[in-house]
Amino acid sequence: MTPTAILETALYAADLDAAEAFYGGTLGLVRTMRAGNRHVFFRLEGAMLLVFNPRETERPPGPGGLPVPPHGAVGPGHVAFAATGEELDRWRARLEEAGVVIEADFRWPAPDGAPGPRSIYVRDPAGNSVEFAEPRLWGFAD
């Protein structure tokens, strides 16, 4: 037995309004839950992206609450979304149109001089490194 799927990926942001505008607005992810200044959650296919305010989640649960363990990281984290080569062109255009700076856009080395898989990197408003990449980067089908 080994885990086959990641159900929840977490990022941290102190400004959840800005995070929601980026992930729910610019990226178009479906927001499923917003709990005040504590968290905002987004639903993808079979997986969730959870954005937490570490100042809230680092506190242990209160009396009578569910025993959800505290957590909370500070500093730029990282996430990558899968995208096809054609989608990467559209992501670049959409991000630029939204005023998001393209921090990097390159192809990884590939054998025999073939065009390698492409990655585009931007920052979310909290400074997390957000990548859009072709799944073949890791040997997965696009």
Added chain:
Amino acid sequence: MTPTAILETALYAADLDAAEAFYGGTLGLVRTMRAGNRHVFFRLEGAMLLVFNPRETERPPGPGGLPVPPHGAVGPGHVAFAATGEELDRWRARLEEAGVVIEADFRWPAPDGAPGPRSIYVRDPAGNSVEFAEPRLWGFAD
């Protein structure tokens, strides 16, 4: 267009040997890459778990290197792996056998008093909060 899949989930750990023993050993994930004291990567079905040493990844790439943007968070992050109800029983047993402390093990509230989806929480050696949860927690099929 919106992202449908998370290709890379990142966690941070200063001690990569300990991280590799936990994720590759105790959890049995397939290690695909280890780069010294910088990172260790694991492959799941269609997604990667990337464990980075933030002291290394927060440095900008050197001259001649690929322009991979720096990142690196400090403090306990979070990840959840999908598991069926039957697998959760087996995870609890395996984790305890490996000497991993079960920090929490509970069912989330469900309507009509039905048994809610179960989550088990442990810590990886770096202190990240690692959850095993039933996908129905988020409305996904198990």
